[in-house]
Every structure is written in structure tokens, then in C-alpha cells.
Amino acid sequence: MIGVPMPHPRDSIISDLNKQMDQFFGAGGKAQQIPSGVSGDPKLASTPHHDRLRVERNKIAPKVRELAEAGRTISETAKTLHMHVKRVQLIATENKFKFVDS
Numbered sequence: 001m002i003g004v005p006m007p008h009p010r011d012s013i014i015s016d017l018n019k020q021m022d023q024f025f026g027a028g029g030k031a032q033q034i035p036s037g038v039s040g041d042p043k044l045a046s047t048p049h050h051d052r053l054r055v056e057r058n059k060i061a062p063k064v065r066e067l068a069e070a071g072r073t074i075s076e077t078a079k080t081l082h083m084h085v086k087r088v089q090l091i092a093t094e095n096k097f098k099f100v101d102s
Contacts, residue, residue, distance in 0.1 A: 061095045064088055073101040
């Protein structure tokens with residue numbers, strides 16, 4: 001109708017959410033505490049493209065680990081293997097080893 005103020009959409013959403021929460025907790029539901037930094041299933045975020053890239057990095061990982069254990073820095077390893085420094089860092093992070101300068 002003309003001249004009648006319309007309710008704010010956010011108010012109806014909040015009202016609906018409060019009703020759903022009352023139903024959930026009224027039926028015996030309990031809230032879960034999710035630790036900081038924990039997300040859902042990592043496979044849900046993965047795509048076939050990311051899986052292929054991970055397989056390629058896993059093939060390179062032994063060479064990177066060998067150079068890291070020999071005392072090389074990230075930049076020296078990247079230069080030796082003709083890779084970008086960020087990729088070397090990612091491989092080290094994924095395979096849980098560290099370089100001299102990190």
C-alpha cells in the first residue's frame with residue numbers, strides 16, 4: 001500500500017533465524033566449539049587441477065628436501081631448480097621441512 005512503511009528485510013531475517021535457533025536448542029541441540037584455524041574437509045576445497053599441481057610438487061619435493069638438508073637457502077634452491085621462490089616455500093610447507101633462512 002502507498003504510504004505504509006515496509007518492514008526492513010534484515011528484521012525479518014533476524015526474526016526467522018531466532019525462531020530456528022529456538023527450535024534447534026529446544027529440541028536438545030548443542031553448540032559445537034570449533035578450534036581456531038580448523039576448517040572443513042580439505043578435499044571439498046580441492047579440484048582436479050589442484051590435485052594435479054600437488055602431484056607435480058610431490059615429485060619435486062625430494063630434490064627440494066635434499067637441497068634444504070644440504071644447507072641451501074630458499075632462494076638458492078629456487079635458482080638451482082629453476083623455480084619461483086613461492087613454489088619452493090609451498091613445497092617445504094606441504095612436506096613439513098624448513099630451510100636455513102626460514
